[in-house]
Amino acid sequence: MESLFRELISKYFGDLDYSTEPVPFGLTNFSRIITVKDRKYIARIYDRHTKNLENLLFEIELVTFLENCDLSFKVPGFLPTRSGHKYVELQGNRLGSVVPFIEGVIPDINSSNDVKEMGRTVGEISKAFEEFQTDLHTPAIQFSRFYDLHPLSSEETVAQFLLNPPFVVDDSHMALFRNLLDQFQPEHILLSHLPHQIVHHDLLIFNLLIGNNGKMNGVLDFDFASIDIRAFEPAICINHLLQFEDRTLDYLEIFLKAYSAYMKLSMAEIDMIPNLIRLYYLSLLCIYIGQYYSGKAVKDHFTFIIAQMSARDYWLKENKDNLKQTLIHLVY
Known part of the structure; x- marks a missing residue:
């Protein structure tokens, strides 16, 4: 992999000296922070x-569109190589790119200011996504079709994984996983009536950066952006806030008030939010299974997410009515 990074960096910076350091997050791709001339x-x-x-060209066009939207935050636009291209074809059929480093720190979910900034940012970028149009091939990334999110994660390979898990997973968590897979078989759920648009799919704190002024400074990683059910975006963010169950609705209200300045949800979308959260977990777990079969070490990620899915499923059952009323009050 190091030789590929050297090849990639040379396409942008030639023989200039550089230093590298690891990025703190990310399992899907291989990334490095590089420093060239400070x-x-x-x-x-x-x-x-x-x-x-095809998917990379779509991401480049989407991010370029956002760069021209006069947003209140930055997005990492793709830099041109020395030959003028915004990506590099590397040895071994690999693709690579370089983008600017955006300064900032990840939002603090314990901070009402940062939660408000998250809501405002998710609303603002969702509004911008409504206007995006392209003639390019759009990636087939739909979280309602969880068996199609990784080429090595099919219904058959997921069943094989469940039959013979390669590491220890709590039996009750695996039982819930099986039940939800059966409940949400793609052909069993009717979601086509819900509004669709570009969805980032990963607007978690790890892809958001707060600047020194307390305002959002950057939104990162459009790797999973595609056309999907519009309400997946707030559902994924709501799930993120639900990690703090002792005061969930207080912080959720802060998020939703800021989000609603840009976006509203229909009653059909509000009714579907709990199940979209469940589908999000199924999607993550199926992606991890595909990554496992591709040779990546996913044990810690998989066991963390499946335990979180169990806790969230219980919370959603216990708080279904309160959650719905909060959504109706703030974003309907």
């Missing part, structure tokens, strides 16, 4: 299983 960049080599050239 300026920082992110160099990324894409996973061959999840990023082909």
